[in-house]
Structures are given as C-alpha cells and as structure tokens.
Amino acid sequence: MxxxxxxxxxxxxxxxxxxxxxxxxxxxxxxxxxxxxxxxxxxxxxxxxxxxxxxxxxxxxxxxxxxxxxxxxxxxxxxxxxxxxxxxxxxxxxxxxxxxDSIYTNVEEGSPLISRWESRGYYKEGGVYHLTIPLRRQMQVPPTKCCASIRNLRSDELGSLVGLMNRSFGFERLDMDGARSWWEIPGFSEEWIKVAEVDNRIVSATVCMVDQEYSKHFGRLRGYLGPAATLPEYRNMGLTSALTVTALNFLFSKGMESAAMYIFEDNKASLGLALKIGFRIAKHWVCMNKYLKKSELQ
CATH class of the missing domain: 3.40.630.30 (Gcn5-related N-acetyltransferase (GNAT))
Structure with a gap:
C-alpha cells in the first residue's frame, strides 16, 4: 500500500x-x-x-x-x-x-500538464516569463529624468538596499540574512549591485549574478539579472532602464555571453522595457493556482 x-x-x-x-x-x-x-x-x-x-x-x-x-x-x-x-x-x-490559504505551481505554456492541474482544482492565474539577451558589446546607458547617479552599492548600505527592495515591492521580499547570503557566492561583491542615487539617497537598485547552474551545465557563461526595485515616487524616470543597461554592461565586462531575467506576466511595463532593451521571451510559464479550503489548513 x-x-x-x-x-x-x-x-x-x-x-x-x-x-x-x-x-x-x-x-x-x-x-x-x-x-x-x-x-x-x-x-x-x-x-x-x-x-x-x-x-x-x-x-x-x-x-x-x-x-x-x-x-x-x-x-x-x-x-x-x-x-x-x-x-x-x-x-x-x-x-x-x-x-x-493558497498554493500554486508553474507549468510551461501549452503543456498537457495544465489539464492535469485543472483536474486537481487548480486554475490559470497569471504567469512568468524567462527572458534572455546576448551580450556582444557595451551598450549606451540611457539618461534618467532625475539626474540620478548610477554606481555600485557601498559596503555600509546593505540595510538601505533591503529597505528599498521591500518598500518597492510592497512586501518583505528580502531580509538581511538573505542579502548577506549573496556574499557566499564565489566572487560576489558590492560591484554586482547597481544603485541609483538622488540627493544622497538610494532610490532604485538591481542585483546581478553569474547564473551558476546554467553556466556550469551548458558550458556558456550567462549572467542573471534580478528585478529592479524603484521607490514609487521615482518611477517612470528612466531609472530601471539605466540600471538594467549598466548591469548588462557590467556582466559583459565579466565575460558573460548572455544574461537572463524573470518578469511576472502582469508586469507589462517591465516586460515592455526589457523587450525594448533587446531581451527576448525564451519561455512562458502559466501559474496554476488553488485556494485551499479551511479544512485543509493546519
């Protein structure tokens, strides 16, 4: 049995x-x-x-x-x-x-597994894109509308970065332990974190890394770009574009042949920006969600 x-x-x-x-x-x-x-x-x-x-x-x-x-x-x-x-x-x-009170899984778009999950009571609700871009040269960093200074994170600014990330996303996406764990990655340092500063204040940031699993398994160096976090009052000022291109140029300087990132399906603005920069959609996963009954909760 x-x-x-x-x-x-x-x-x-x-x-x-x-x-x-x-x-x-x-x-x-x-x-x-x-x-x-x-x-x-x-x-x-x-x-x-x-x-x-x-x-x-x-x-x-x-x-x-x-x-x-x-x-x-x-x-x-x-x-x-x-x-x-x-x-x-x-x-x-x-x-x-x-x-x-809810649970989800991601299934490749068009997969017959979607119907299996539907038979278990799951339904389609959003999704996520995997985007990639080849890195062949340095790109011109677009100007911002708020005269921001684009630079590397400083060693004493990790707490400010965590606060920025959480306020930008509207929930606790990152804590100090999670941020400190990045330094366990071989070769990682503050230069892998790009920030935008306005009036001596960090208002936007993105984190990049080596895509370790892909690079090791497929034998081609690829970088990974985390989603840019920008304070609400500084959005639509070109900061995400400037940070993304700066991070891509940095990855190129480190020998990366390409870069990848994930964007949620409902984030139309970020998707449009990424496509404009030169990313392409490599894969689309459908999110299959289910709300659990009270009797199922512990």
Missing part, C-alpha cells in the same frame, strides 16, 4: 533519479546530483514529501515558501501506469500540510 511521508536523507539517492527522469525534457533542465539536491534542501528549505510502497520510493513533491506565495516546485513519479495516481496522492497530501 502506498503511503506518503516526509523525505529523510536516506531517500535522496532514490528520489534524485525520479526527479531527473520527470524533468529531462524540460526547458534548460539541469539534472540534480545527490550533492546539488542536498544544496537545494539546505538553501531553499522546501517541504518535501515522498510516496513509498514496501520501501520503494515512487514519487516526490516539493513545496517552497516564497515571499509572494507557496509554490509546488517539483512533482515527479516513477513512469508507470499509476504515475498520475501517485502524483495526485502527493499533491493532495502536500495541500493538507501547507500552512497557507
């Missing part, structure tokens, strides 16, 4: 092949190793459940709590005639243990 329980360390060598087989044909898929999956557990701190029958692992599901919502990040089952039943069992159990 199949039962569902929490993942324990001894399950990892059995769970990883199931996950890799499930996602082998996915967009830019980077297979897990036992070590990288351990990093995933340590860094993302997901809730991970496994389906088991007579000591055999049959499936895995993972839930990550992001500041903006609770996301089913992984769902995989052994490829048998009962794999959908195993997945349904895992999702149902995860919904029971999720400490949230």
């Amino acid at each position: 199949t039962s569902v329980r929490r993942l324990v360390p001894e399950d990892v060598p059995k769970a990883v092949p199931i996950i890799n087989a499930q996602y082998s044909a996915s967009y830019e898929e980077t297979p897990f190793t036992a070590e990288s999956f351990a990093d995933y557990l340590r860094n993302r701190k997901p809730t991970v459940l496994v389906a088991e029958d007579s000591g055999r692992i049959l499936g895995v599901v993972s839930l990550i709590v992001w500041p903006w919502g609770n996301c089913i990040d992984l769902l995989a089952a052994v490829q048998t005639s009962e794999n959908q039943l195993i997945e349904d069992l895992l999702v149902n159990k995860l919904e029971q243990v999720a400490r949230a």
Whole structure:
C-alpha cells in the first residue's frame, strides 16, 4: 500500500533519479546530483514529501515558501501506469500540510500538464516569463529624468538596499540574512549591485549574478539579472532602464555571453522595457493556482 511521508536523507539517492527522469525534457533542465539536491534542501528549505510502497520510493513533491506565495516546485513519479495516481496522492497530501490559504505551481505554456492541474482544482492565474539577451558589446546607458547617479552599492548600505527592495515591492521580499547570503557566492561583491542615487539617497537598485547552474551545465557563461526595485515616487524616470543597461554592461565586462531575467506576466511595463532593451521571451510559464479550503489548513 502506498503511503506518503516526509523525505529523510536516506531517500535522496532514490528520489534524485525520479526527479531527473520527470524533468529531462524540460526547458534548460539541469539534472540534480545527490550533492546539488542536498544544496537545494539546505538553501531553499522546501517541504518535501515522498510516496513509498514496501520501501520503494515512487514519487516526490516539493513545496517552497516564497515571499509572494507557496509554490509546488517539483512533482515527479516513477513512469508507470499509476504515475498520475501517485502524483495526485502527493499533491493532495502536500495541500493538507501547507500552512497557507493558497498554493500554486508553474507549468510551461501549452503543456498537457495544465489539464492535469485543472483536474486537481487548480486554475490559470497569471504567469512568468524567462527572458534572455546576448551580450556582444557595451551598450549606451540611457539618461534618467532625475539626474540620478548610477554606481555600485557601498559596503555600509546593505540595510538601505533591503529597505528599498521591500518598500518597492510592497512586501518583505528580502531580509538581511538573505542579502548577506549573496556574499557566499564565489566572487560576489558590492560591484554586482547597481544603485541609483538622488540627493544622497538610494532610490532604485538591481542585483546581478553569474547564473551558476546554467553556466556550469551548458558550458556558456550567462549572467542573471534580478528585478529592479524603484521607490514609487521615482518611477517612470528612466531609472530601471539605466540600471538594467549598466548591469548588462557590467556582466559583459565579466565575460558573460548572455544574461537572463524573470518578469511576472502582469508586469507589462517591465516586460515592455526589457523587450525594448533587446531581451527576448525564451519561455512562458502559466501559474496554476488553488485556494485551499479551511479544512485543509493546519
């Protein structure tokens, strides 16, 4: 009889092949190793459940709590005639243990998996784009409308950056521990954080990094650009464009061949700006959302 329980360390060598087989044909898929999956557990701190029958692992599901919502990040089952039943069992159990009033997952646009999620009571609500741009030369930084100074973050400004990010996004997207963790990335420093200053005040910022997984797996250096955060009173002044191009030029100077970023589907302004700069939409995921009944909450 199949039962569902929490993942324990001894399950990892059995769970990883199931996950890799499930996602082998996915967009830019980077297979897990036992070590990288351990990093995933340590860094993302997901809730991970496994389906088991007579000591055999049959499936895995993972839930990550992001500041903006609770996301089913992984769902995989052994490829048998009962794999959908195993997945349904895992999702149902995860919904029971999720400490949230709603839960979502991202599915590639046009995928037949959309209908599977709909059969579980999920519905389409927004989505997210993955955008990429080749880096072949330095680009001209567009002027701003408020005479902002574009520079690197200083070492004593991390608290100001965290406050800016959270006020800009309207929720606690970042805390000091999360920001300090960037310095655990090899080679990271304040120069990877670009800020716009007006009247001795940071009013906009963006963070860039090396896309470590992509660069290692595909053998091509690619940078990653976080979403620019701008205080409400300084929006529509060209700051995001100036910061984005400055960050792209910096990534080019560091040897990156391309750069990537994510933009939520409903952020039309940022999407239009990115496309104008030269990004292209590489992938579109649909967000499948479900509101959980009170009886399902813990």
